[in-house]
Amino acid sequence: MERASERLLTPGEVASLFRVDPKTVTRWAASGRISSIRTPGGHRRFRESEVRALLLGEPSESAT
Amino acid sequence: MERASERLLTPGEVASLFRVDPKTVTRWAASGRISSIRTPGGHRRFRESEVRALLLGEPSESAT
DNA sequence: TGTCATTAGGGTAATTTGGGAC
DNA sequence: ACTGTCCAAATTACCCTAATGA
Numbered sequence: 001m002e003r004a005s006e007r008l009l010t011p012g013e014v015a016s017l018f019r020v021d022p023k024t025v026t027r028w029a030a031s032g033r034i035s036s037i038r039t040p041g042g043h044r045r046f047r048e049s050e051v052r053a054l055l056l057g058e059p060s061e062s063a064t
Numbered sequence: 065m066e067r068a069s070e071r072l073l074t075p076g077e078v079a080s081l082f083r084v085d086p087k088t089v090t091r092w093a094a095s096g097r098i099s100s101i102r103t104p105g106g107h108r109r110f111r112e113s114e115v116r117a118l119l120l121g122e123p124s125e126s127a128t
Numbered sequence: 129t130g131t132c133a134t135t136a137g138g139g140t141a142a143t144t145t146g147g148g149a150c
Numbered sequence: 151a152c153t154g155t156c157c158a159a160a161t162t163a164c165c166c167t168a169a170t171g172a
Binding site: 074075076086087090105106107108 | 142143144145146
């Protein structure tokens, strides 16, 4: 279910977090790599929880 | 305390810092010598703090 | 109302990935 | 054992103008 108070992030904020260009974040959304919500005007917004989960990624591979 | 935004570096930037080929940085990441974060597109990003620490040298091994 | 930063959209160059080999 | 370079493909960065957001 959805959380009414889920914080949304702008493409620029997500881009800063990943150290990529805002356009790249837009491309991720267009490719379905990340879900996005659109404002009535067409701008994208991203769920902070999902972005953070993506940032965590997979734990570093252990050096055996 | 949360680290909402850790500054990240690209493979090319890390390579320049160490004066090695980007491919070598990739090998370090693949072998677990340095931790990395992946963009949804698969590109690697490195924590600046970790890179700086590595650049300073490891105290426990510098005098072996 | 108007201003100004950000975003969308399209196109092209640069970077990064992955593997294998020397 | 470690690094640099070859390849092809994918991802990302930067250019522009117009629209949206605050």
